[in-house]
Amino acid sequence: MNNQFLFADEPAKQQELPQESWKILIVDDEPEVHAVTKLALSDFSFLGRGLEFHSAYSGEEARELATKHPDAAIILLDVVMETDDAGLHVAKFIREELGNRFTRIILRTGQPGQAPERTVIVNYDINDYKSKTELTAQKLFTAVMSSLRSYRDIISIDHSRHGLEKIIAASTNLFALQSMDHFVDGLVQQLSWVIGGARQTLYAAAGRSANPEQMVIRAAYGEDADQLLNQQIKAALPKNVLPEVDKVIRSHGIFYGEDFVLAYCPSQCRPQGALLCLTGLTRVLSDSEKELLQLFADNVQLAHDNVTCLQDTDELLAGIVGRLMVLEQEKVAQSLRSQSGFVQVTHALASALDLSPTRIQQTATAATLYERAEKLFAVMDGQPATKVSPCQERLKRAVRPLNMADSDISQIAYRALNERLERWDGLGLPAGKQGSAIATESQVLVLAFHFCQLAQQPMDDAALIQRLNEERERHFAPGLLEAVANNLTKMRGLAKA
Numbered sequence: 001m002n003n004q005f006l007f008a009d010e011p012a013k014q015q016e017l018p019q020e021s022w023k024i025l026i027v028d029d030e031p032e033v034h035a036v037t038k039l040a041l042s043d044f045s046f047l048g049r050g051l052e053f054h055s056a057y058s059g060e061e062a063r064e065l066a067t068k069h070p071d072a073a074i075i076l077l078d079v080v081m082e083t084d085d086a087g088l089h090v091a092k093f094i095r096e097e098l099g100n101r102f103t104r105i106i107l108r109t110g111q112p113g114q115a116p117e118r119t120v121i122v123n124y125d126i127n128d129y130k131s132k133t134e135l136t137a138q139k140l141f142t143a144v145m146s147s148l149r150s151y152r153d154i155i156s157i158d159h160s161r162h163g164l165e166k167i168i169a170a171s172t173n174l175f176a177l178q179s180m181d182h183f184v185d186g187l188v189q190q191l192s193w194v195i196g197g198a199r200q201t202l203y204a205a206a207g208r209s210a211n212p213e214q215m216v217i218r219a220a221y222g223e224d225a226d227q228l229l230n231q232q233i234k235a236a237l238p239k240n241v242l243p244e245v246d247k248v249i250r251s252h253g254i255f256y257g258e259d260f261v262l263a264y265c266p267s268q269c270r271p272q273g274a275l276l277c278l279t280g281l282t283r284v285l286s287d288s289e290k291e292l293l294q295l296f297a298d299n300v301q302l303a304h305d306n307v308t309c310l311q312d313t314d315e316l317l318a319g320i321v322g323r324l325m326v327l328e329q330e331k332v333a334q335s336l337r338s339q340s341g342f343v344q345v346t347h348a349l350a351s352a353l354d355l356s357p358t359r360i361q362q363t364a365t366a367a368t369l370y371e372r373a374e375k376l377f378a379v380m381d382g383q384p385a386t387k388v389s390p391c392q393e394r395l396k397r398a399v400r401p402l403n404m405a406d407s408d409i410s411q412i413a414y415r416a417l418n419e420r421l422e423r424w425d426g427l428g429l430p431a432g433k434q435g436s437a438i439a440t441e442s443q444v445l446v447l448a449f450h451f452c453q454l455a456q457q458p459m460d461d462a463a464l465i466q467r468l469n470e471e472r473e474r475h476f477a478p479g480l481l482e483a484v485a486n487n488l489t490k491m492r493g494l495a496k497a
Helices: 031-040 059-068 086-097 117-123 137-171 177-195 242-251 287-334 341-352 357-382 390-398 400-404 408-418 440-455 461-469 478-486 488-495
Strands: 021-027 050-056 074-078 104-109 128-131 200-205 216-222 254-256 260-265 274-279
Touching: 021 031, 021 059, 021 137, 031 050, 031 137, 050 059, 059 074, 059 086, 074 086, 074 137, 086 104, 104 137, 128 137, 137 177, 177 200, 177 216, 177 274, 177 287, 242 254, 242 260, 242 274, 254 287, 260 287, 274 287, 287 357, 287 400, 287 408, 341 357, 341 440, 341 478, 341 488, 357 408, 357 440, 390 400, 400 408, 408 440, 440 461, 440 478, 440 488, 461 478, 461 488, 478 488
Parallel strands: 021 050, 021 074, 074 104, 104 128
Antiparallel strands: 200 216, 200 274, 254 260, 260 274
16 A cells, blocks of 8 residues: 655745844954944835844854844944954854855945955855945945845845745645645745835635625735734725725726735626735836736636635535435445445444444445545556656546535545555554544454455465555554454355445
């Protein structure tokens, strides 16, 4: 027994742009340098945000400060402090040990000869080199401004990369609702950073309700993003935005406010579509950015509609499955001998375990579902461990209505399909369940299926029992194997039915 499962990678930690101010680390052993730097940059502003200063007076303090503030935009770093090259060691520590490639490092030195510019630029990952004697207030302003612009662009590119990674990862599994949420989340993040300058980017979907008040946030990026998920959109928007929400929904258009944008995303399978909201914009959008917003609004809902239609289909099938299981249970109860050998062996094994009559009947009926689905899932056993194929995804989708149906029987079958590769000793997949953590019905169905396969092979009773005993306390519980051994003749006869 073998199969492969895909485990999600741990999410990579991302650098964030500051919400209120840009962090500047000043590293210098001369207190006067700290005071003059803060004074020269006291009225500095970029994208509506000022500067937040943090000071260190030695290489050791600088290491602690850089570790504590990985989101610092710039480090103004002195070369000569407690040693002639203390600043260079700090720069190396930030890049190599902290792995921080985002923070812009401006090296400042009062003794350029001790750290020649060419040598330093070649050997150390720094972004600018300034002599203190030439660094006037205007030149300091220019250096900080250019470094902040570079920092902003680097973080923007990194976030775009993460957004694209989410989209690419989700595009392989668009049939799953959770993946669709992940897909939209990636699109929202990507859109936010391609456009840039928004405090919040929200995507809210209306679901089945035709009432705009019921639009719920499905993806959020920016300020308070985690807290806003699953909240009604009107409760999350600023007051100055609210008057335009209903207008945009009624007109199915886009509204550009002074510092916000509302864009309607039309749906073809729900009374209402979705709403894209960008708030806290710091600038007027260009024509190309407006075209990008329109493209997003016109197309993202199409992908979401596809998944919504699949959900509707699942719910319909789940209702049908629930009703069919009632009829199937009656059929199995009335004509057990007309069922397949696997169903009859399942019934016999469940009966030998002294389960209640209801559980015996439900497990035998679940075998009719399990038998059909297990043959489909068997094609997954040879798939590579690191890749989930489209075939696997389709099969996972195919049995999803079993889990959604209001039926104990379909739930038993669905759980058994998920636990078909679990082992009694805990070494199975996908969850490594052990012992009684595996449902009894699942063990019965899996062992009955395995028994029926062995019973078709040319071997006598002793050889068959030996094969089963090899799995004792490994794949199967001892009690189950004893039940088979005590009813071997009867079960072999049923397996050949």
